[in-house]
Amino acid sequence: MEEAKPEREKIHDYRDLNVWKDSMDIAVDIYTITRTFPRDEMFGMTSQMRRAATSIPANIAEGFGRAQRKVFVQFLRVAQGSLKELETHTLLAARVGLLNEGQTRGLEARYEKLGKMLVSFIRSLERGRGDA
Numbered sequence: 001m002e003e004a005k006p007e008r009e010k011i012h013d014y015r016d017l018n019v020w021k022d023s024m025d026i027a028v029d030i031y032t033i034t035r036t037f038p039r040d041e042m043f044g045m046t047s048q049m050r051r052a053a054t055s056i057p058a059n060i061a062e063g064f065g066r067a068q069r070k071v072f073v074q075f076l077r078v079a080q081g082s083l084k085e086l087e088t089h090t091l092l093a094a095r096v097g098l099l100n101e102g103q104t105r106g107l108e109a110r111y112e113k114l115g116k117m118l119v120s121f122i123r124s125l126e127r128g129r130g131d132a
Contacts, residue, residue, distance in 0.1 A: 014064035019117045023056040023079070026110055030086070033107075037098050045098060049089045055082035056114075073125050080118050087111045 014020050030053035034046040056079045063075025087108070094104040 014061040017060065017064070017121075019076075019079075019114065019121055020057050020060045020064075022110075022114050022117065023053075023060060023083075026086075026107075026114065027053040027057060029107075033099070033103060037093075041098065045089060045093050045096075049086060049093065052082050052086035052089060055079070056086070069125055069128070073122055076118055076122050076125070080115065080122075083111060083115055083118070 011017060027050075030049050034041075034049055037046045059075045059079040059082065063072040063079075066072060066075070090099065090104060090107050090111070093099045094101070099107075
């Protein structure tokens, strides 16, 4: 006998979205990691990485709040751009010795996963099947 698949959970709020949850986790980790950066990077790399990281979940939330599918997709694309910006800052931070190889690899894997989730979600919304 086949096991019944669980019902797909209904999205009531942006906080129910896995892309938002994962992006929040990344943002928290970026804050933690950048605390170890030298003080003279406070207004440089630290600030840039934190801004890019916080922009991702903020744009997801703002787009959801606009309550229009097309506008939401636009904000998700902005979140994708912020993710690419964060990825670039991470690679630069590694090149200048602010991040070690393990930190960089771990972050890159998470960025890749989140990026794929965003693309999949955008495609779903564009096909009219997303729950937002």
